[in-house]
Amino acid sequence: MTSNQYVHAASRDIDWVPSRGADSPGVPFAGAWVRHLVEQSPGVLEIKLCAEQEVPSHVFSTQVVMLMTEGAILIDGEHGCTAGDARWSEAGTPSGAWLASPEGARFYLIGMDGPPVSEVSSSPSCLPWQVASPRDLAWSELAMGESIAPPGRSCPLCEGGPSVTLLVFDPRCVIKPHSHPGNIVYIMLEGTMEVPGEGVYETGDLRWGARGYEYGPEIMGTVGTTMIAIQKDVPLAVDWVDAGSAASSS
Numbered sequence: 001m002t003s004n005q006y007v008h009a010a011s012r013d014i015d016w017v018p019s020r021g022a023d024s025p026g027v028p029f030a031g032a033w034v035r036h037l038v039e040q041s042p043g044v045l046e047i048k049l050c051a052e053q054e055v056p057s058h059v060f061s062t063q064v065v066m067l068m069t070e071g072a073i074l075i076d077g078e079h080g081c082t083a084g085d086a087r088w089s090e091a092g093t094p095s096g097a098w099l100a101s102p103e104g105a106r107f108y109l110i111g112m113d114g115p116p117v118s119e120v121s122s123s124p125s126c127l128p129w130q131v132a133s134p135r136d137l138a139w140s141e142l143a144m145g146e147s148i149a150p151p152g153r154s155c156p157l158c159e160g161g162p163s164v165t166l167l168v169f170d171p172r173c174v175i176k177p178h179s180h181p182g183n184i185v186y187i188m189l190e191g192t193m194e195v196p197g198e199g200v201y202e203t204g205d206l207r208w209g210a211r212g213y214e215y216g217p218e219i220m221g222t223v224g225t226t227m228i229a230i231q232k233d234v235p236l237a238v239d240w241v242d243a244g245s246a247a248s249s250s
Contacts, residue, residue, distance in 0.1 A: 001199070006215070007208040008198055009037045009044075016048065025109060026118040028058035036115065037108075038208045042185050042232050043115030049073070049105045055098035057121040062091050063112040065162050066129075067187070067228060071105035073098050078128045086157035086164055089129040096126040108187060110230055112162055132157050134166055142167075147176045147240055154236075163231040169220045177216030177241050182233040184209045189228065192221035214241045 001008040016033045019025065025034065025045055031053065038044040049055070049071075057076070065088040072082040076096030081087050089095065091113075109116045134155050142152040152169040163182075169175075169191075186193075186207040193201045195218055201207055209215065211232075229236055 005210045005213040006198060007038055007040060007206070008201065009206040009208070010202070011035060011037060011046065011204045011206065012202075019047075025060075025116050026058070028055050028118050028120050037206050038185060039115055040208050041112070041114045041183055042208075042230050043111045043113075044185060044187070044206055044208075045109045045111075045115060047105075047107055047109055049098075049100040051100065051102050051104045053100045053104070055100075057094060057097050057123070057126055058118045059092060059094045059121040059123070060089070060111070060116050060118045062114065062116060063162060064089055064091075064116050065108075065110040065112070065158065065164055065230065067108040067110070067164075069106050069108065071103045072101040073105050073107075074101075075099075075129075077126050079131065081131055082133075084135065085131055085133045087129050087131045088158050088161045088164070089127075090161075093129065094121040094123040094126040095129060110162075110164075110185065112230075112232055130158065130161055132159070144238075147178075147238075149174055156236075157228070163229075163233075163235045165229045165231075165236045167225075167227050167229055169225045171220065171222050171224045173220040173225070175216060175218040175220075177214060178238045179212050179214045179241060180209065180231060181211060181237050181239060182231045183211050184232070184236075185230045187228040187230070189226040191223050191225035193225050193227070194219040194221075216241075 033048040035046040158164040
């Protein structure tokens with residue numbers, strides 16, 4: 001579901017398609033399976049690699065974040081990454097060749113300036129991307145008075161890089177109407193979130209919101225909600241609005 005202000009990408013309704021090299025994410029991923037989830041900026045693809053599938057050295061034309069959800073990948077010149085890890089680089093940073101684990105691998109690719117597009121790298125040396133895991137990072141409470149009840153917890157995944165934050169909310173947590181100073185993408189990892197005028201976002205769904213779009217409240221489900229928020233241009237921030245002025249989906 002799409003409007004000028006938001007996108008509700010229900011991944012369960014979006015087909016996997018084979019990447020033939022002519023479409024995003026480009027030639028290095030030919031033979032992988034791809035779901036095109038968000039075409040705006042930030043843009044989001046979901047990728048599946050088969051068991052021990054290889055991806056040659058490559059480079060992206062935009063700042064890119066990689067969020068691993070299943071399996072693992074060995075990467076030339078790096079320690080590789082496993083499920084739960086976040087990996088990112090600036091535009092034009094070459095990556096070493098990849099080798100998927102015997103179980104294969106599944107991950108999101110987020111291009112901060114639109115859907116990520118890559119090409120095979122001819123660089124004689126590749127630079128390690130930044131990698132972080134929530135297992136090794138500090139959590140903090142989202143204490144915002146009555147605007148979030150009860151408070152949630154946050155963990156920044158890309159400190160010093162793109163704005164990527166892991167968020168956890170208790171069951172039936174309510175976040176009052178607000179907007180964001182930059183375009184934002186939510187990736188729903190667990191639980192549900194209801195946004196009046198937009199519907200219910202379920203596990204695996206994505207939500208894209210435009211800069212300055214007022215919406216809410218956000219109502220978390222009965223078992224709590226875990227999501228990742230990616231905000232373009234600025235660190236994750238909220239501008240609170242009166243409930244009566246929140247925009248509808250029309």
